[in-house]
Amino acid sequence: MRRQTLSRRRFLAATAITTTALATPFVRHAHAAGKLSIGLWDHWVPGANKASTEVAQAWAAKEKVELTIDYIPSQGNKNLLTIAAEAQAKSGHDMLAMPTWWPQAHADLLEPCNDIMTQLISQNGQVNDTVRYLNRAGDKWLGVPSTIGSQIKGPCSRIDLLKQHAGIDIQAMYPAGSAPKADGWTMDTYLKAAEACHKAGVPFGVGLGDTTDSVDTAGAFFLSFGAALVDAKGELTVKSDPVRQALEFCVKAAKFYPADAPAWDDGSNNRWLVSGRGAMIMNPPSAWAVAKRDAPQIAAQCWTHGMPAGPKGRYAPFLPYFWNIWSFSQNKPAAKSLLVAMSQPDAVAKFVAASAGYDIPSFEKLTTLPTWAEEGPPKGTLYHYPNPHNHQTLSIAASPAPPKIAQQIYSQATLTKMIVRHLQGEPMERTLAWAESEVEGFLRG
The missing domain is CATH 3.40.190.10 (Periplasmic binding protein-like II)
Known part of the structure; x- marks a missing residue:
C-alpha cells in the first residue's frame, strides 16, 4: 500500500488541473477544511495513480482539506481484505474504491449518494443497467461509478x-x-x-x-x-x-x-x-x-x-469499480465533494488518457473521448x-x-x-x- 499525505504546500506546488462544475454545496462553507482519508485502487498502468493524485490534490487545495490517499493493490485481494476489515471494525478510510459486487455486500454500511448521483447523471448522462444493478439497493445509490478500474x-x-x-x-x-x-x-x-x-x-x-x-x-x-x-x-x-x-x-x-x-x-x-x-x-x-x-x-x-x-x-x-463512502465516515460532505470532482469530464478524460484507454467511465456522455480514437x-x-x-x-x-x-x-x-x-x-x-x-x-x- 502506497500512502501519500498531501500538505497544502504540496497541493499549491502541483500542476493545476482544470476541473469544471466543482461548485458543489458539500464543503465550501465557513468551517471548510478538516481531514479526509481515501483508498483508491492501485492501478497497474504506470502513471495512472499520478493522474488521480493530481485531480485529488487540486480539489483538496481548493477546499482546504487535509487529504490522505492510500493506493491499495488488488494483487492478493488486498483491496478486498481492506474492505472486509474496515467493514468489521467500522473504522478506516472515509471513502474506498470497491469492485463489482462489494457495494452490495456492504450496502447497509454505505452512505447514500442519491444527491450527487442525481447531479452527475444530469451532467454526464445516464449510467448503464449493470451499474444500476450493482450500485443500487432499492432507491439508494450506494456510491459513484469510478472511471478508474472499470473495464x-x-x-x-x-x-x-x-x-x-x-x-x-x-x-x-x-x-x-x-x-x-x-x-x-x-x-x-x-x-x-x-x-x-x-x-x-x-x-x-x-x-x-x-x-x-x-x-x-x-x-x-x-x-x-x-x-x-x-x-x-x-x-x-x-x-x-x-x-x-x-x-x-x-x-x-x-x-x-x-x-x-x-x-x-x-x-x-x-x-x-x-x-x-x-x-x-x-x-x-x-x-x-x-x-x-x-x-x-x-x-x-x-x-x-x-x-x-x-x-x-x-x-x-462489464466489470465496474465504484467509489463508496462508509456510513461511519468522519467527513461525508468532503467525500461527496471529492467524488463529484473526480467525476467531472476533465478529470475523467485525464484518467482515461493516463490508463492508455483501459479505464471506462460509466456515464453515457463520456464514451467518446479522444484517447480511444487515437491510441495505437x-x-x-x-x-x-x-x-x-x-x-x-x-x-x-x-x-x-x-x-x-x-x-x-x-x-x-x-x-x-x-x-x-x-x-x-x-x-x-x-x-x-x-x-x-x-x-x-x-x-x-
Missing part, C-alpha cells in the same frame, strides 16, 4: 489471423471512427471462426477456469441466449431451454479452445495473445498494452471490438472498446439474479464449471441437476 472484457482479435483463416475483416466490421457494421457478427459466425482458427493452429484464447476472465466470458454468452440460473425474482431457472441452448453452444465453442483452457487463470489469455499463438482473446486493453511493449509486431495486428450477437442480443462483460498501433484499435455506439449491452455474469445470489454463482464459477463438466462428457441433464443443487445451496445460504 469491458470484449474480444481483442488478430486482424491478420481472422482475415487469413476465417475470412473476417474485423476492421471493416468495426471501423475506427464510425458505427459497427456487425450484423453478421453472430454466435454462428463466432463458432465457424473459432473452428477455422483452431484448424489453422491459432485457436481463440478463451479460458474455462474459475477466475474472473473465464467467468465473465461465459456469463456474456449465457445472457446472449437469455439464459440465467436464477431470475430477477430469485426463482431457480437452471433447467430451462435458454440454459440448455447456452450450455450447448458454449461446449461446441470450447472444443476449439486450447486443450488446457479449463486450467486457465486471468493471466493465461494475456500470455496467449502476446505469444502470437491465438487469433482472439476476451480482455480489456491490458493484453494489447503488454504486447505493445513486449511484442510490437503482434500489437500492431490487434483490434478490440464487440461481442457476437446471440438469439437474445449482444452482451459484453494500429491507430483506432481501441475506438470500439468503450461501446461508443451502444451496440451491445454491458452485463455481468450471473445477473439478473438478486446480487447477493449472483455474487455466489459468480465467485464459485458455476457457469464455467457447467461448461467443463458437459465438455468432459457428463450428460447435459446431469450437469443441470448438479448446477441446480449448487444454486439451491446459495439460495438457502
Whole structure:
C-alpha cells in the first residue's frame, strides 16, 4: 500500500488541473477544511495513480482539506481484505474504491449518494443497467461509478489471423471512427471462426477456469441466449431451454479452445495473445498494452471490438469499480465533494488518457473521448472498446439474479464449471441437476 499525505504546500506546488462544475454545496462553507482519508485502487498502468493524485490534490487545495490517499493493490485481494476489515471494525478510510459486487455486500454500511448521483447523471448522462444493478439497493445509490478500474472484457482479435483463416475483416466490421457494421457478427459466425482458427493452429484464447476472465466470458454468452440460473425474482431457472441452448453452444465453442483452457487463470489469455499463438482473446486493453511493449509486431495486428450477437442480443462483460463512502465516515460532505470532482469530464478524460484507454467511465456522455480514437498501433484499435455506439449491452455474469445470489454463482464459477463438466462428457441433464443443487445451496445460504 502506497500512502501519500498531501500538505497544502504540496497541493499549491502541483500542476493545476482544470476541473469544471466543482461548485458543489458539500464543503465550501465557513468551517471548510478538516481531514479526509481515501483508498483508491492501485492501478497497474504506470502513471495512472499520478493522474488521480493530481485531480485529488487540486480539489483538496481548493477546499482546504487535509487529504490522505492510500493506493491499495488488488494483487492478493488486498483491496478486498481492506474492505472486509474496515467493514468489521467500522473504522478506516472515509471513502474506498470497491469492485463489482462489494457495494452490495456492504450496502447497509454505505452512505447514500442519491444527491450527487442525481447531479452527475444530469451532467454526464445516464449510467448503464449493470451499474444500476450493482450500485443500487432499492432507491439508494450506494456510491459513484469510478472511471478508474472499470473495464469491458470484449474480444481483442488478430486482424491478420481472422482475415487469413476465417475470412473476417474485423476492421471493416468495426471501423475506427464510425458505427459497427456487425450484423453478421453472430454466435454462428463466432463458432465457424473459432473452428477455422483452431484448424489453422491459432485457436481463440478463451479460458474455462474459475477466475474472473473465464467467468465473465461465459456469463456474456449465457445472457446472449437469455439464459440465467436464477431470475430477477430469485426463482431457480437452471433447467430451462435458454440454459440448455447456452450450455450447448458454449461446449461446441470450447472444443476449439486450447486443450488446457479449463486450467486457465486471468493471466493465461494475456500470455496467449502476446505469444502470437491465438487469433482472439476476451480482455480489456491490458493484453494489447503488454504486447505493445513486449511484442510490437503482434500489437500492431490487434483490434478490440464487440461481442457476437446471440438469439437474445449482444452482451459484453462489464466489470465496474465504484467509489463508496462508509456510513461511519468522519467527513461525508468532503467525500461527496471529492467524488463529484473526480467525476467531472476533465478529470475523467485525464484518467482515461493516463490508463492508455483501459479505464471506462460509466456515464453515457463520456464514451467518446479522444484517447480511444487515437491510441495505437494500429491507430483506432481501441475506438470500439468503450461501446461508443451502444451496440451491445454491458452485463455481468450471473445477473439478473438478486446480487447477493449472483455474487455466489459468480465467485464459485458455476457457469464455467457447467461448461467443463458437459465438455468432459457428463450428460447435459446431469450437469443441470448438479448446477441446480449448487444454486439451491446459495439460495438457502
